[in-house]
Structure formats: C-alpha cells, structure tokens
Amino acid sequence: MKIDFNNIDSAFGAIADVLSVKQKKRGLLIHAFHQIQKEHNYLPEEELSKLSKTLDVPISDVYSAATSYKQFYFKPRGKNVVSICMGTACHVRGAGKLLDTFKEEFGIVEGETTEDMSLTLETVGCVGCCGLAPVVTVNDEVVGEVDFKKFNDLSERIRSAK
Amino acid sequence: MKKLSSMQELDALRKELDGKVFEQGKLRVRACCGTACTASGSKKVLEAMDKSASDSGVDIEVVKTGCQGLCQKGPVMTVEPSGFLYQRVREDDVPNLFNYTFEKGISYRPSLFRNDILSDPIESVEDIPFYQKQVRIALRNNGRIDPRNIEHYITEGGYKALQKALSEMSTDQVLDEVDKANLRGRGGAGFPAGKKWRHTKSAPGDIKFVMANGDEGDPGAFMDRAIMEGDPHSLIEGMLLCAYAIGAQYGIIYVRHEYPLAVENLNIAIGQANELGLLGKNILGTDFSFDLYIREGAGAFVCGESTALVASVEGERGFPRPRPPRLSEPVGGVWGYPTNLNNIESYACVPPIVEKGSDWFRTIGTENSPGTKVFALTGKVNNTGLVEVPMGITIREIIYDIGGGIMNGKKFKAVQTGGPSGGCIPEEFLDMSVDFDSLRKVGSMMGSGGMVVMDEDTCMVDVAKYFLSFTQSESCGKCPPCRIGTYQMLEILERITGGTGTPDDLVKIEKLANEIVNTSLCGLGQGAPIPVLSTLKYFRDELEEHVHDKYCRAGVCSGLGKFVIENEKCILCGLCNKACAFDAVKETRKTFFIDQDYCTSCKACYTVCPVDAVQITKHPRTGAPEGAESKV
Numbered sequence: 118m119k120i121d122f123n124n125i126d127s128a129f130g131a132i133a134d135v136l137s138v139k140q141k142k143r144g145l146l147i148h149a150f151h152q153i154q155k156e157h158n159y160l161p162e163e164e165l166s167k168l169s170k171t172l173d174v175p176i177s178d179v180y181s182a183a184t185s186y187k188q189f190y191f192k193p194r195g196k197n198v199v200s201i202c203m204g205t206a207c208h209v210r211g212a213g214k215l216l217d218t219f220k221e222e223f224g225i226v227e228g229e230t231t232e233d234m235s236l237t238l239e240t241v242g243c244v245g246c247c248g249l250a251p252v253v254t255v256n257d258e259v260v261g262e263v264d265f266k267k268f269n270d271l272s273e274r275i276r277s278a279k
Numbered sequence: 280m281k282k283l284s285s286m287q288e289l290d291a292l293r294k295e296l297d298g299k300v301f302e303q304g305k306l307r308v309r310a311c312c313g314t315a316c317t318a319s320g321s322k323k324v325l326e327a328m329d330k331s332a333s334d335s336g337v338d339i340e341v342v343k344t345g346c347q348g349l350c351q352k353g354p355v356m357t358v359e360p361s362g363f364l365y366q367r368v369r370e371d372d373v374p375n376l377f378n379y380t381f382e383k384g385i386s387y388r389p390s391l392f393r394n395d396i397l398s399d400p401i402e403s404v405e406d407i408p409f410y411q412k413q414v415r416i417a418l419r420n421n422g423r424i425d426p427r428n429i430e431h432y433i434t435e436g437g438y439k440a441l442q443k444a445l446s447e448m449s450t451d452q453v454l455d456e457v458d459k460a461n462l463r464g465r466g467g468a469g470f471p472a473g474k475k476w477r478h479t480k481s482a483p484g485d486i487k488f489v490m491a492n493g494d495e496g497d498p499g500a501f502m503d504r505a506i507m508e509g510d511p512h513s514l515i516e517g518m519l520l521c522a523y524a525i526g527a528q529y530g531i532i533y534v535r536h537e538y539p540l541a542v543e544n545l546n547i548a549i550g551q552a553n554e555l556g557l558l559g560k561n562i563l564g565t566d567f568s569f570d571l572y573i574r575e576g577a578g579a580f581v582c583g584e585s586t587a588l589v590a591s592v593e594g595e596r597g598f599p600r601p602r603p604p605r606l607s608e609p610v611g612g613v614w615g616y617p618t619n620l621n622n623i624e625s626y627a628c629v630p631p632i633v634e635k636g637s638d639w640f641r642t643i644g645t646e647n648s649p650g651t652k653v654f655a656l657t658g659k660v661n662n663t664g665l666v667e668v669p670m671g672i673t674i675r676e677i678i679y680d681i682g683g684g685i686m687n688g689k690k691f692k693a694v695q696t697g698g699p700s701g702g703c704i705p706e707e708f709l710d711m712s713v714d715f716d717s718l719r720k721v722g723s724m725m726g727s728g729g730m731v732v733m734d735e736d737t738c739m740v741d742v743a744k745y746f747l748s749f750t751q752s753e754s755c756g757k758c759p760p761c762r763i764g765t766y767q768m769l770e771i772l773e774r775i776t777g778g779t780g781t782p783d784d785l786v787k788i789e790k791l792a793n794e795i796v797n798t799s800l801c802g803l804g805q806g807a808p809i810p811v812l813s814t815l816k817y818f819r820d821e822l823e824e825h826v827h828d829k830y831c832r833a834g835v836c837s838g839l840g841k842f843v844i845e846n847e848k849c850i851l852c853g854l855c856n857k858a859c860a861f862d863a864v865k866e867t868r869k870t871f872f873i874d875q876d877y878c879t880s881c882k883a884c885y886t887v888c889p890v891d892a893v894q895i896t897k898h899p900r901t902g903a904p905e906g907a908e909s910k911v
Contacts, residue, residue: 131570132529135486140614146594147577151536185596185755186577188536204498205695205731206657208745242580242749244537245501246315247657247729248350248664257539259318 120149122171142172146182150189159190195230195237197275199255204243206250215251215263216240222272236275280429282556285564286446293433300434303360306339306381310356311422313346313508314540315664320370321354327373337381342431345509345544347422349409350664352392357422362403365390394683395661409662412681414643416651417465417502417627418667421509426544429551432512438557440630441519445565453524453633454480460637461649462629466492466583466622467697467726468802469648469715472629475619478607480525482617487527489518489569490613490620492588493534493541496580497698498749499729502653503623505665507534507541510627511548515558515571517626520633522569525619530571533588536578545573580753584801585620587755589613598757599801622727624653644670648714652725658695658732659686668713675709678732689734693817697726699746700806702813703739722813724806738835739818740825743810744772750807761804764795768811776836778880780826789815830897837882840895842873844884848892855884855893 125141126133128148133141149172153164160183169176183189201207201216216227219238223231230237246252249261253271260267283289301307308328312321325341332339347355352366363386365376372390379387391400392407401407415421424431432438444453458473479487491514495503506514518530534542549571552558560568574592581587582597585606591597592613604611612618628650632640641649648670654677657663661683668677674694678684685691693703702723704711711717715725733742751765771788774780792808792815799805814822824830831839844855844864849871856864856871863877864884873884873893885893 130572132531132572135529135616136614140593143594144592144614147575147591150577151575182594182596185598186579188578203749205698205729205742205745206499206663208498209658209731209733209737209742241537242496242578242753243498243500244314245495245504246318246350247499247501247655247731248315248353249318250657250663252318259314261315261318 120145120152139173143174145172146174146179147186150183150186154189159193162191192230193234195234197235197256197278198237198239199253199271199275200239200241200244201227202242202244202246202250202252202254203240204245204247204250204252206247207243207252210250212251215253215268218268219272223275235278280551280554282554283563284556284561286442289433289438289442289563296430296434300430305359306337307342307359308339308356309342309344309347309359309423311345311347311354312343313350313353313505314538315346315350316353316355317540319353319367321356321368323370324354324356324368324373327370328377331374331377335377335382337377339381342423342425343427344422344424345426346505346665348413348418348665349392349662351662352664357404361386362405363387364392364402364404364407366392408683409664409666409681412672412676413667414651414669415667416631416643417506417513417624417653418510418665419631420513421505421665424510426509426511427547429512429548429555432510436634437512437630438516440632440634441516441523441557442563444520444523444633445563445567448633450480450524450526453520456633456637457524457629460632460640461647462625462632462640463648463650463715464622465624465628465652465728467700467724469725472621472625475607475621476521476525478605479527479617479619482607482609484609484617485526486529486616487522487525488613488616488618489522489525489527489530490588490592490618491518491530491532491623491626492583492585492620493532493538493623494576494583494588495535495538495623495727496583496753497727497729499657499695499731500655500698500727502655502665502728504538504541505653506623506627507532507538508544511541511545512552513627513630514545514623515548515552517629518571519558519562519569520629521619521621521626523567527619528568528570530569531592531613532571532573533582533592534573534575536575542573542575549573579755580749581755581801581803584803586611587801588620589618596755598755599803601800624728645712645714647716652713652728654728654730656682656730656732658730659689659734659737660684660732661686670714671712673710673712674704677713677730678709682732685732685734689736691732692735692737693733693739695723695731695733695742695810696729697724697806697809698729699750700724700802700809701726701729702809703733703742703817704813705817722809722816724809736833736835738776738831738833739814739821740772740776740831741833741835743814744769744776746810747772747807750803754803754807758798758800758804760795760798761800761807764791764799765804765807767791768795768808772811775822775825776831776839778825778829778836778838782826785815785822785826824897828897831895834882834885834895838880840880841875841898842878842880842884843894843896844871844873845892845894846870848890850890850892852889854887854889858883858887 376387462472463469579597587599653667
C-alpha cells in the first residue's frame with residue numbers, strides 16, 4: 118500500500134479517528150522506510166531528511182527508529198542480495214559452512230557488497246523454511262537444501278547477472 | 280461479492296456454496312503452495328499439471344493450499360477422490376502422474392510417500408505415520424483450502440463461530456467459554472488467554488485494540504507463518520471473536536517483514552472479509568464493528584516482546600519497557616488504549632472453541648494444558664515439517680512416530696524446544712509428556728513451538744553458543760545485563776569451544792547466567808542464558824571435556840582434539856596432505872601421519888578426507904604422569 122503523504126489518514130483507515138496528528142505521523146515511519154527502501158534499495162540520506170520534514174519528526178528520531186531495525190540499510194546494496202539463513206535448523210544442517218563458502222567464493226564478509234555491486238551477502242535470523250535447511254534467499258526467492266551443486270548454480274547465476 | 284447485511288444472508292451464501300465449492304466426486308488436486316513447497320518448485324509442477332489437463336481434456340480442479348506440513352518432502356499434493364498423497368513431485372513426473380491418477384485411476388508409485396527407500400509406498404494420507412498421530416485444530420484448514428478464497432473457508436464451516444457468537448451469545452458468554460477452555464497463550468509463556476481478555480475488558484475506556492503477534496522471530500519456528508499464509512481467515516475470525524468479547528473496535532496484525540507471502544495473503548483475506556461485510560461497520564447487521572489492519576516489522580527479534588511490538592507499531596525504536604503498565608491497562612497499550620495481544624496460533628484456536636464449546640476443547644490434551652500445540656519439527660529427523668499434536672503426547676512419539684526417527688540411523692542426543700529462550704532436553708526425558716508445565720519443570724519451555732532434534736554429531740556447547748550469539752546480536756541494548764552480560768557469556772563460550780577455556784570459566788558463566796536471568800528487563804534477556812544453563816545442567820560432561828581435555832566429542836568445534844590418521848581406513852589419496860596449511864600432514868613411503876607439533880587442529884584434513892580416516896581423539900592428559908600422585 119503506497120502512502121499518500123497529503124492524506125495520511127488513509128494509511129490508518131478507521132483507526133485514524135482515535136489518533137492525534139502527531140501519533141499518525143509517527144506511526145507512519147516504519148511504513149515509510151519500507152516504501153523508500155523498496156524504491157531505492159536502501160535509505161538514502163536525502164530521502165530521510167525529506168521524510169523528517171514531511172512528517173514533522175526530528176531527523177535524529179528518524180535515524181533512531183531506522184537504525185534499530187535490521188532490515189533497513191544506509192548504504193546502496195548489490196544487484197543480488199543473498200541472505201543465508203542462520204536459524205537453528207540451518208545451523209544444525211551446516212549453514213556456517215555455507216556462509217564460509219560464500220565468503221570465500223566472493224571475497225566479502227556478511228554485510229558487505231562486492232566492488233562490482235553484483236552481490237550483497239547477508240545473514241538472516243530464520244526465514245521459516247526449516248524443513249528445507251540449509252536455506253538461502255536470493256532476492257526474495259527461497260532456495261532450500263543448498264548443497265554443493267546448488268551453490269555452484271547460484272554463484273554462476275550471480276556472476277552472470279552482473 | 281455482495282455485502283452480507285444479516286445472519287440469514289450468510290446462511291444463504293453458505294447454502295449456495297455448499298455443493299458448489301468442493302463438489303463431491305470431482306477430480307481435484309490440493310497442491311501445497313506454502314513457502315517451502317514453492318521453494319521446491321510447486322509452481323512449475325502446477326504449470327505442468329495445467330498443461331497435462333488441457334492436453335488430455337480431463338477436467339480437474341486445482342486448489343492451491345497453504346502448508347500441508349510435510350515441508351521436506353515438497354512439493355506435496357493430495358488427490359481426490361482417491362486420497363493419494365504425492366510428495367517430491369518433479370516437473371517431469373507430472374505427465375505420467377496425471378495419466379495414472381486421473382485417466383487410469385491408479386496411483387503413481389514413484390511419487391508416493393515411503394518411510395524409507397526399501398519399504399512399500401503408502402498410498403493414502405491416513406496411513407502415513409506423519410499424519411496419523413496429529414490432531415488438527417489450529418491448522419484445521421491448512422492444506423485443504425485456498426487461502427485466497429473466502430468461499431473455501433466459509434464452506435469448511437468458517438465464520439460459523441462468529442455467527443454463533445453474534446446471534447446467540449453475549450460478550451461475557453464468549454469470554455467465559457474461552458476462559459473455561461483454559462486456552463493458554465501459544466506464543467510461549469502459556470498465560471491463559473481468557474484471563475488476559477478479562478483484564479483488557481475490565482480496563483476503563485471505550486476504545487480498545489486487539490492485536491495479533493505475527494513477529495515470529497524464533498529461529499526454527501514457522502507455525503504462525505503457516506497459519507497466516509494458509510488459513511488467514513481463521514486468524515481474522517479469532518480476532519473478531521476476541522474483539523466482540525472484550526468490546527474492541529480496532530485490530531492490528533503485526534507481521535514480520537521476512538514473510539512476504541503471509542502479508543500478501545492476509546491483505547487479500549482482509550479485503551475479502553471487508554467486501555463481504557465480515558469486517559468493518561455493523562458486521563452482519565449487528566451493531567458490532569471491527570476494523571483490521573496489517574503492520575509490518577523490519578527484522579528486529581525483540582519486537583516479538585509485547586511492549587517492544589507496541590513501540591514498533593507506534594513508529595518508535597523497537598525497545599521494550601518495564602511492565603506495569605501492562606498492555607491491557609489504559610496507558611500501556613498501543614497509542615495508550617487498552618490492548619489485547621495474543622499469538623497467531625492462539626487466535627486460530629478460538630473459533631473452534633466458541634463453535635464446539637469449551638468442554639469439547641478440554642477433552643483434548645491434558646488437564647492443565649488443554650488443546651493441541653503446533654510444533655515445527657526440524658533438525659536431524661527424517662520427516663521435518665509442521666505437526667499439530669494434542670498436549671500430553673511424549674517427545675518420543677513426536678520424534679520417532681511422527682518424525683520417522685533420526686536421519687541416517689544415528690543416535691538421538693537431545694531435542695531443543697522453545698527457541699533461543701528454551702533449553703535442550705536430553706534422552707532421559709524422551710518419555711516425558713509435552714505440555715507447558717512439564718517442559719518448564721525440566722528447565723526448558725514450550726516457546727513458540729520450535730523443536731530441533733539433534734543427533735550425536737551435534738555439539739551441545741556449539742548449540743548453546745549458537746543460541747547465545749543469536750540473542751546477543753538481537754539484544755536491543757537497553758538494559759546492561761542483557762547487553763553486556765550476553766556478550767561476556769559469548770566470549771567465555773568462544774574461549775571454551777576454541778580450546779582456551781579454563782575451569783574457572785565454567786564457574787563464571789554459571790554465575791553470570793543466573794544474574795542475567797534475574798536482572799534483565801524483558802523476556803529476551805531473561806531467556807537468553809537458558810540454553811547455556813540447560814547445557815550446564817544436562818551436558819556438563821561435554822562442557823568439561825571441552826575445558827579439561829580440549830576435546831569435542833561431536834567433532835564440531837575446531838581447535839580441539841588430537842588429530843590422527845587411521846592407517847587401516849586410509850586410501851592414500853593425499854588430500855589431507857594438500858589441505859593442510861601448516862604442513863602437519865607428513866608422508867612416508869606407505870602412510871600419512873600428522874605431526875602433532877605442527878598441527879593446529881584446524882580440521883581441514885578432517886573435512887577433506889573422503890573415507891573418514893582422519894580421527895579426532897582426546898589428548899592424553901598432560902601434567903604429572905599416571906600414578907605419579909600415589910607415590911608422593
């Protein structure tokens with residue numbers, strides 16, 4: 118749902134009746150971050166300061182909220198985002214090894230992006246596909262039971278998608 | 280769809296749909312399209328199925344359901360009217376499968392379920408041990424209906440409970456029913472839902488909120504996702520009933536951002552319910568109004584804690600705060616309004632309770648924990664996936680009868696329940712009944728229902744370290760015991776698994792763990808040391824082995840143990856020699872051996888050996904030679 122900043126009530130529906138303007142503006146923050154990130158792939162500084170002005174929330178508060186969530190990024194991310202699930206089931210079935218293999222293959226550690234912007238490597242708590250451990254998500258697509266062959270396919274796909 | 284403005288119109292709609300939806304005798308495929316099965320390729324399989332159907336001219340109905348439970352064997356599908364269950368269906372299988380099942384009317388054996396490769400395939404769902412011991416209440420429609428079609432839910436008896444409550448029951452009666460059923464919160468702590476509802480109801484103020492906690496952050500748990508994806512209307516109906524009972528007007532479902540399919544399906548479901556007049560103003564012509572919205576999280580584990588969740592909805596940092604005021608009290612809830620927050624699974628249990636009565640609910644499960652619980656059975660068992668079992672079932676039944684035993688015939692070591700705030704349960708408690716109280720008694724907890732099975736190849740110290748590193752990185756940093764304490768504990772554990780632990784570390788970590796439990800602000804900090812404490816309790820010998828003998832019996836922790844090459848097993852391939860970065864693997868004319876002076880126990884040779892000839896053994900005890908003490 119896209120936020121209409123001229124009519125913020127629409128984002129709250131009927132709840133808008135019982136909220137003050139300040140509460141509504143503040144309540145939109147996380148929602149707005151998602152929207153900005155969807156558009157830009159990360160949270161650019163200009164967009165955040167723009168948001169701070171539109172919503173009348175101090176920029177310090179905007180950053181305070183944004184930095185407390187793991188899924189908001191302040192640096193541009195690669196064309197492919199690979200998140201390796203580090204959940205219990207994946208851990209037991211070898212997610213650590215998988216992460217090491219990715220690190221070795223692309224020469225970056227988790228949280229970093231390769232220089233050619235082809236890949237950002239991340240880890241995630243649990244994607245809830247524990248039955249298919251170890252799991253990796255590649256740009257929202259879930260790839261389960263990653264073994265050596267699947268890893269090779271993946272790394273080839275990432276390299277060719279430059 | 281036309282808006283329903285009275286009970287009679289809903290009855291009429293139900294009558295109209297009866298026989299039309301899920302028509303008897305029609306050829307039908309119920310194919311799982313949950314996240315796991317989609318990852319295994321169910322979309323491609325369904326495309327192939329459509330193609331086969333149009334090629335052969337056989338009219339079949341494809342129902343794209345939510346999670347059917349058997350995640351590891353995906354894509355899973357059941358076929359009607361024959362009742363065959365197919366698993367691991369590949370695109371190439373489809374033409375044959377289609378031909379056998381729908382044209383010849385016999386089962387397609389290669390895709391049937393087998394307990395193991397040598398046993399006969401099992402044709403029908405009822406005969407599969409994985410499903411036999413399950414009782415489905417919260418997951419009653421999962422795997423049967425299309426979550427994006429409200430007509431399916433209504434045909435399966437959906438919104439009957441709401442209708443019953445609105446037409447025959449007063450708000451107090453609904454509340455009493457839930458209270459009498461003793462429905463305990465499925466999110467982990469097991470607080471009675473009825474009590475919580477009563478608190479919120481009695482709070483002053485006219486405006487109240489009902490919230491559902493779908494921030495399922497526990498690694499290894501995915502039952503809430505399955506319900507939100509596979510049967511969103513049961514959650515909506517549960518929330519409606521709660522709102523009716525406590526007099527709330529607004530509802531919010533807080534969903535993790537990591538579950539995009541759940542958000543999508545919930546949005547569709549809420550849209551349909553609004554369209555039919557099952558949400559919104561004057562529901563079914565009564566003066567009960569309820570509006571429901573979704574809010575997404577952004578990847579903060581601590582937001583599963585109630586006060587942090589509220590902060591996150593309000594657009595603040597996801598920080599917990601001291602309670603009281605509780606959420607159910609006037610200033611404590613979201614935007615200061617009294618709020619009732621329950622877990623997704625708890626809400627999904629409410630409609631059957633209201634419809635069939637609390638007495639029926641109490642016949643299932645145990646005295647103090649009635650009903651069922653959904654577990655996410657994962658780890659080293661043969662059948663992983665979602666299982667819903669009555670409370671009071673033993674762990675052995677879950678692992679061996681439903682889960683099909685340990686993978687590769689290995690030995691069971693422990694089962695971890697309750698996620699990062701729970702503990703490991705050793706073999707001696709395999710026959711213990713599973714309910715809120717008995718799990719707590721052995722030092723673990725029900726948690727959200729993750730059940731990770733571990734075999735002899737899992738190192739318990741490593742598992743404890745894993746959970747601690749999770750909670751440590753997820754700690755929000757507000758209170759020092761959690762922020763600093765978990766960090767210090769993790770450092771000690773890293774020392775122990777890295778081979779530099781001292782006996783003093785064991786004393787320190789135990790003291791620290793107890794202090795963190797007692798002094799942390801919220802559930803995250805209070806639960807974080809539990810995995811370590813339970814390892815100390817049940818697997819102390821393993822911890823001491825790491826410290827005193829510098830040896831990890833599971834061979835997981837690197838930097839521990841003495842590496843030797845067993846010459847009888849060795850095939851002289853020389854891989855270990857190549858893998859060693861420290862030139863510790865030496866070659867003689869007929870053998871390889873490891874020079875202990877050079878070896879750093881990095882495990883490179885151990886990992887690379889194709890025939891398991893590299894063995895990790897205990898170091899001989901250093902210090903005084905054997906028998907030296909007696910002479911002094």
